[in-house]
Amino acid sequence: MSGGHERIGPTAHYTAYVWRRAGFEHAELFSTWQGAALYWGFFAAGEWATRLSPTTPSMRVYLEYRHRLIDAVVRAHEPDVVVELGAGLTRRAVAAALGPGDVSGVEYDLPDMVACKRAALARAPAQVRRALAGRHRVESANVVEPAFARTLGEALATARRPVVVAEGLLSYLSGADRAQLYASVAGALGSGGLFVCDLHTRGGQASVGAASTVLRTAIVALTRRKKALDPYADASQVRAVMGEAGLDEVTFVDPSRYHDAEPRLRRLHSPTHVVTARATSGRPSPTG
Numbered sequence: 001m002s003g004g005h006e007r008i009g010p011t012a013h014y015t016a017y018v019w020r021r022a023g024f025e026h027a028e029l030f031s032t033w034q035g036a037a038l039y040w041g042f043f044a045a046g047e048w049a050t051r052l053s054p055t056t057p058s059m060r061v062y063l064e065y066r067h068r069l070i071d072a073v074v075r076a077h078e079p080d081v082v083v084e085l086g087a088g089l090t091r092r093a094v095a096a097a098l099g100p101g102d103v104s105g106v107e108y109d110l111p112d113m114v115a116c117k118r119a120a121l122a123r124a125p126a127q128v129r130r131a132l133a134g135r136h137r138v139e140s141a142n143v144v145e146p147a148f149a150r151t152l153g154e155a156l157a158t159a160r161r162p163v164v165v166a167e168g169l170l171s172y173l174s175g176a177d178r179a180q181l182y183a184s185v186a187g188a189l190g191s192g193g194l195f196v197c198d199l200h201t202r203g204g205q206a207s208v209g210a211a212s213t214v215l216r217t218a219i220v221a222l223t224r225r226k227k228a229l230d231p232y233a234d235a236s237q238v239r240a241v242m243g244e245a246g247l248d249e250v251t252f253v254d255p256s257r258y259h260d261a262e263p264r265l266r267r268l269h270s271p272t273h274v275v276t277a278r279a280t281s282g283r284p285s286p287t288g
């Protein structure tokens with residue numbers, strides 16, 4: 001695997017603070033002082049300038065767009081299990097497990113982030129901890145290693161309609177790591193499952209012009225990486241790469257389909273693509 005994965009960690013604190021400011025359910029459980037410091041430090045350092053232009057999504061709009069749209073896609077699938085890869089401090093799996101229906105949540109991240117998330121959960125109100133007992137867990141795993149295929153397969157062995165989410169993760173991974181991750185998901189998903197991720201194409205970035213440069217620079221600064229958001233060439237390349245790994249029915253989500261279910265999406269925009277895929281020729285899903 002390529003190195004530097006641990007450097008993505010600070011962005012998880014940043015996004016958790018954005019989820020809280022945007023009013024997402026249960027986000028307050030995972031918001032940290034590190035996230036607040038990054039958010040306001042970054043705002044003071046120049047991010048505020050993006051808010052002056054109607055065509056440039058601010059970092060907050062950019063992030064809120066993908067989080068709301070992925071939430072809407074996940075809900076529409078009516079999953080029995082919600083899995084987050086590179087979960088960071090996101091609140092989605094917890095919200096799913098605390099919400100209506102018999103839904104369980106499984107989150108995977110690297111050890112330091114898992115420790116941070118478990119500590120946050122240990123501080124959660126007693127009624128939240130009781131409600132999550134037996135239906136939500138946070139596990140250490142390197143999701144780009146071949147061994148993860150088995151871990152995920154075991155986690156989803158009895159799931160009928162799982163959703164596996166990779167939010168804010170793929171853009172930081174090398175092509176080889178992405179391919180390995182897709183193969184693990186394809187092997188584990190089952191015919192009733194859905195993979196949901198966000199990614200970038202060169203065309204999508206060109207559509208917002210200078211805004212994408214602003215956002216790329218911002219993300220490089222946040223992660224202290226030399227490179228971020230290495231985009232796919234276009235949708236055909238995404239389909240080809242996912243198809244080779246065993247993922248099919250690759251769909252670039254049209255956000256307008258979710259405007260009624262999530263009206264705030266009408267006011268959000270981003271160069272990000274939210275993409276779904278299935279594994280229809282993978283293992284059959286259990287019935288009943």
Ligand SMILES: C[S@@+](CC[C@H](N)C(=O)[O-])C[C@H]1O[C@@H](n2cnc3c(N)ncnc32)[C@H](O)[C@@H]1O
Pocket residue numbers: 005006008009011012015016085086087088089090108109110113141142143144166167168169
């Ligand atoms: C940008 S954050 C996104 C967090 C969360 N999904 C969100 O949208 O708020 C990326 C997360 O991926 C995790 N991560 C990076 N590489 C990973 C890997 N190889 N295996 C597991 N987690 C990884 C980081 O630790 C970090 O928590």
